[in-house]
Amino acid sequence: MADVALLALVALPVLSGLVLWARGDRQGPVLAVGALVSLALTLGVAVLAAVEQPEASLRWGAGITLRVEVADLARAPIVLVAFVGLAVVAYALGYGEERGRARRVGLRVAVVGTMELLLLAGDLLTLLMAWELVGLLSWGLIAHHWRGGAPAQAGQAFLATRVGDLGLFLAAGAAFAATGTFDLAALSEADGGLLTVVAVGILLAAAAKSAQVPFSPWLFSAMAGPTPASALLHSATMVAAGAYLLARLQPALDGVGWFGPLTIGIGLVTALAGGLVAVVQPEAKKLLAASTSAHYGLMFVAVGAGYPAVAIAHLVAHGLFKALLFISAGVAIDASGTTGLAGMRLGRRLPTVAGLTAVGTLALAAAPPLGGAWTKEQVVAAGTHAAPWVGGLVVAAGALSAFYAARFQLVAYGRGPQGRDGSPDTRVGGLRTATGAMAVLAGAGVLLGLVWTPWGEERVRQITASSLPPTEAWEVPASLVALVLAVYAAVLLDRSDRLAVSSPAVGWARVGRWFDLALIVEVAVVDPALALARGAARFDDRVVDAGVRVVTAGGTGLSRLLARGDDRVVDAGVRGAARLGVWTAGILDRVGEVSFDGVVEGVARMTGAAGRDGRRLQTGQTHQYYAGLAVGFVVLVLVTLAWR
């Protein structure tokens, strides 16, 4: 029974997603019913599986077994994925043009299933398969508007994360070499150099998937996709995979000395840099994308500090509010007709949406008593446990987060001048479903605030079966001061109308484009690689093949030379032999040996004929040479045989 639950958790969304995708736009209301029912069922199964924690395995080939299980740290994420998936798909059912909607929705349902598989994976092979399938479906989600530039952007995103995927290959190879299996559980037996390789591979894979520095810009490329796709990819699938994997494997990888410090380093740099990007980024969705990198950076810090449960808790809180905010951004873009924050200020036109958005931005800013604030405080505590300055920097990253959260709220949903642009009845596609989805997510986010109570904290410990970091007295007050200061700064800037668009200085624009990292990668890696490829192609045509042509030409030349030699020397010899024969015959004739006459003349005639035939061999036709060569070869073989 329990095995069936695991199977259903993956197969139900994947298969129904593929069916919806394949049936296309003709299916009418079946689409909505099919998508929502299958995801609701998935959610139910996920809850069941999180409670029962079953496991199952499948023999793949000789000596290789695929394993799925519900690890302690996976219990909350498997429910989160199904829940967020349900909310986002509900929004997607009313979003965008009708043409192609069924396919987009189908892909989104399917990506929930592959993400569940990723969370359930009990061995590196299963993990790798799910990992790449999530990447593939994300490519499909981003590239869906294939007539424009989206596929190129999707390709960039796919390749950036594929660099990380190679890390998983590496980790799988090293794990097999060390333990003879791909089991995640067996990783703790590995040690020494091979464990180091595993750690390098896992960290690379996780950093790429979770859009950490230097891979962060792929999330900007991914913004070419439709908004529901972003909502799903950033909150609970795809990007979440990296942080989840690190948290899951933290106990095994902690044996590598540099693993903790490096993970903290990557996370901190991304949290601070991503925060700065979001502070100045002029577009709504890209602001949120940069903040995604930054918050996964916080999860990296928690893992590096040795508290994977904290990372998972923040993953859940972040998933809830980030999905909510992306839907909100999608509504704002639809309502204002622009992706830039500058033209929005929809507070008067869309008051309900603005209110629901506030729940998300408050959580993003880590304002108590929301759940997001508690999980962020836990990250501060974990960081402080590693080193006080780490905790301090996490507080600073939190301040940035509070600032851009306020920026998003004030600029996108601030109360603009009355009656500004358009009447309140402006239609936003699927506003009702969007509001509903946001309300559900906001409700869950508020409910998550229970973790502030001792009871809630105990539940976190129990569900993750892990410990939480000790807290210091200064942490919460410091965070609160930082929060208030950051929000106040945002309000001040907003009053002077400088919040939506940062100062036009070139430097800030570059920061907003993720420090031009994508450009740097393009100039430093992509362009040289393509140039190298073109060069290699020319080299292959001109040089490598030229070798063959030289040999061929040489062969032809040689055969010509031989032919001439044949004419001059061999043939001359034959002619000479003929002449010799005639001459001898003449002598003999002169001597008068009549009885030999006939014989000699015959020999002479035969020799002459042989000479003429010998010349005829010299035809200049390749196939005849070839035949000759083959005959020669057979002779050679026979000689070899005889020689033996």
Add this chain to the structure above:
Amino acid sequence: MLTAAILIPALAAAALVLGRSWSESATRIIAVAASAMPLALLVGMWIRYDTGGPQPFQLVEETDWIPTLGVGWRLGVDGISLALALLAALVFVVAITYPVELRGRHRQYRAWFLFLEAVSLGVFLSIDLLLFYVFFDLSLVGMYFLIGRWGHGEARAAALKFFLYTLAGSLVMLLGFLALYLQTDPLTFDMRVLIAEQPLAGRGATAGLALLAILVGLAVKTPLVPVHTWLPPAHVNAPGPASAVLAGVLLKMGTFGMIRIPLSMMRDTFETYAPVLVGVALLSIIYGALVALGQTDLKRRIAYTSINHMGYAVLGIAVAGSLGSGEEAGRRLALTGATVEMVAHGLITGALFLVAGSFWTRTQDYDMGHYGGLAGQAPRLTGAATLAAFASLGLPGLAGFVAEFQIFVGTFSVYPWVAAAALLGVLITAALFLQMVQKLFFGDLPDRLRGFVDLGRREALALVPLLALVVIIGIWPTWLLDLLTPTSEAIVSAFGAR
């Protein structure tokens, strides 16, 4: 039964040559039926084959041919050759079904195809070294005529280059075969004896030279860098189905030969020189991928990815023969992966070349820059090509991944740095296939292509079995691995038993 699998297409080919009055549809039916029968027979053999049974060679059929020289009509299978023969038979059925411009010579076209099927099956099924050699060389003849007479562009030059290049390679290989043969007593070409006796074991330089000769011949056929330059022109100018057979069946003869002959019959020597072969394979992997990325011609790009993929297969084989008795699990994985790669590459690249052929029949143009936006115009073609492209770049859930993952993990256990470097090839292949899909199917549709027709029924029918197997092997490879693994295990463990 094995004999019948070879004789039926051969006889049908002869009949087609003689049957002057037959119509186009009649020859089509005959050709399809005659090519499908070996497939059916081989499936029967597969059912009778016992994966737990003796290795190597079951279902042996044997008749004396030239007893004084120790040559016999000897056929038999192990897991690897059975899998490859099945693949070959399937690819032939598909290729023969695939519609192509026949230039009024349908009888000859189909006769050559059937002839080629017979000799290709002969290569995989024969367990006599000379018989293997004869079939190996005859396959060149069939392909020469298919490219030269039904190709396009500079077909004749390409066909001649293909023929001479690979013939030169196989003549060198024959010298190596003879060196093996001459050490047997009594003289025999029987592979079972050659495998059991390891005739050149402990013969130093002689054995090294023989190995070199054999490997050079097989490397040309595979092909490995730097003896690969016959491949792109042959593919570009060949008709689609011939390309599919060239990539799907003929290239496999090179890697299959490596497993059957040097890896099985010259273990000692192979082990000594395995690192060199590893190096050449790595070069092929990275160089092939890089050059493929630099191509603007659709078919040349696919052709160069073949060099990359066959590089993986050779890497697996070379790793399997390294290290004597150490890391047995990893080496077995590498060899199993190499054989899966052969099957997967046959299916995937076969499908890709058929798709490329469909492009040619519609526009006579392989330049990727001239295409775009076909996703709306030809969704079936887009789906088939995209699936094949993702399979080729090694996406999990599709056959290529099953192969490359095992090769990679196996290689890592013996040569970690080589494995890490080979990953670069995985990345480049991903880039080049994504770019290909993007250029062909996405973006704006050029006006010239408004009349571009989607895959027809016969084209789709031919592609479906190939792609279906790609998906099935990707999702549930157990049945294939269970067929291959006992054989690769036997080959690898023989290294330890000295």
